[in-house]
Amino acid sequence: MENVKVVIWGFGAMGSGMAKMLLKKKGVEIVGVCDRNEARIGKSMYEVLGMDRENRPEVIINPNIDEVLTEGSCDVCLCATDSFTKAAFPRLKQALEKKVNVISTAEEMAYPKAQNPELAAELDRIAKENGVSILGTGINPGLMMDLLVVCLTGCMVDVEHIEAKRVNSLSPFGPAVMEEQGVGITVEEFDKGVSEGTLAGHVGFHESVGMIADAIGWKVDKFEQQMKPIVTTIDRKSPYGFAAAGNVAGVNMTGQGWVDGEVKIDMIHPQQIEPEMEGTETGDYIVIQGTPPINMANRPEVEGGLGTIAMCVNMIPHVINANPGLKTMLDLPVPRAIMGDMRELIQR
């Protein structure tokens, strides 16, 4: 049986991380990489990864997706280029029209109907027309603050209130994340960034709340979210970030889903560098009031970068096996690590 063939579109931290993971797995190969970063164009993927090519065919990083992604060139395209459905849409459409399955890292693509129902319907139509499927996933949205919540409600007779909290460290991340999350800036600069929409914060609460509510049959009649600075009282330093005492060490995102006039879903997601320096213990927490109640903690938190890389790669067989159309994590079997030969998981 032939290897599962993968094209990676976008070779930043996520795309290159997926490549490293794939190169350690059996029954799968990377047949093409598309990336527009000048520093990478024309180079060997193996050189960029700092990995030995061994006896594998060469893969040269190409900025032209039309040359990388052609009909029949691969089974799945991992698209790690965007955070927002609207921005990702033209690329996802192009990949689907080459009749390849697609997995997107775009946070909003984890549940695109939450904010872009028309684009979601259009992606579903295009995927079906071309006989392939498309999924958005990652660690969050994708697992820790939504799918895992849904899975745990599976053992509940009745659900009254859901709180999902993810307390994580930004210390492993690079300069781009430091800037997006406002690490090191003053509170005034932070407030200006929030009002002008230049600070990203966490993207995905709307999607996670929509996914949970639709899964268990709650109708969300209002969604709100807030973005507040985490102000440090001491100097904090991480490999790529520094926040002086009195300045911003990260972002505290909170969100609420209202059902029947009350908050039934609470999302809490503080992200900062060096949380331990002020006594914050990182972790993923799910507290569900109902019958029977759930009180889950995973400490420390699943590292965001690795988690997203793993989720996207591990969902490859499920996406290839799925019926054509736009899929969410709610539609497919539970995610799982791939420790065997990926070919054995494909229903040909």
Added chain:
Amino acid sequence: MENVKVVIWGFGAMGSGMAKMLLKKKGVEIVGVCDRNEARIGKSMYEVLGMDRENRPEVIINPNIDEVLTEGSCDVCLCATDSFTKAAFPRLKQALEKKVNVISTAEEMAYPKAQNPELAAELDRIAKENGVSILGTGINPGLMMDLLVVCLTGCMVDVEHIEAKRVNSLSPFGPAVMEEQGVGITVEEFDKGVSEGTLAGHVGFHESVGMIADAIGWKVDKFEQQMKPIVTTIDRKSPYGFAAAGNVAGVNMTGQGWVDGEVKIDMIHPQQIEPEMEGTETGDYIVIQGTPPINMANRPEVEGGLGTIAMCVNMIPHVINANPGLKTMLDLPVPRAIMGDMRELIQR
């Protein structure tokens, strides 16, 4: 749209618990109950449950399954009669041959191919022949020590070792469970019960280990399990159990799945009355070594009875929607609570 129609076969703690849960849900109705317990035969299901019938049609408990379960009588049969696949098989076969979908509480049915591959293949064949599907599920096996483990590996690049531990209290359970688990007997009686096979202990490690290993692509070359008494140092009393100091308060089950010559899956499941009296904190724990690692705790544990009831009822839409055949929790979308109208979840 018509209500989802359910027949319940076996009206003990599990069957009657499912009935109570179903009666609080929208878009679903119980159309028949089969049970052979003399005390319940001929009585109204509502009377036995101690619930008001309101304007619902009467349901009389009938010992004759041929009268309760006929072709077209229901969408799904919840079969809560057995723990073992071999014992359940004739009943499951009979239900499938009436062309109704089946959900079984039998622990071994959570992954029947682990111990009864021929019966599993036979059930798959019969289900397909009759255009329906069959699933075994529950809280454990079914979720806490297997499916949840699998789900958490979904965010992992690499898995090295899995430990699933469920520390639970037997105090909510009745006299039958006290007897099966050896609560109150002496250590000598316990050892005799183990050697003669009269103590049930926990049924399901073989199934959970098989489910986890198959899901992530490990080949289990050896499975072992042990059953040891939990000896109390003080008198312990629960509503239906009593263990004097020096006697047995419960059972500690341990199991191991060997992969490539080493133990890669460890299962630990101590069950006892009044664990708190000797400082044991109940909970569900999953520790997975690998990249990134998982260190999950759910405290206290999900109550076994309620959890099994909820899992079976909540999987009804997934089982009705599934392609024909024998299914496991690995094949279907993640379980989820049903807080809305069940009819909206059925893909007609």
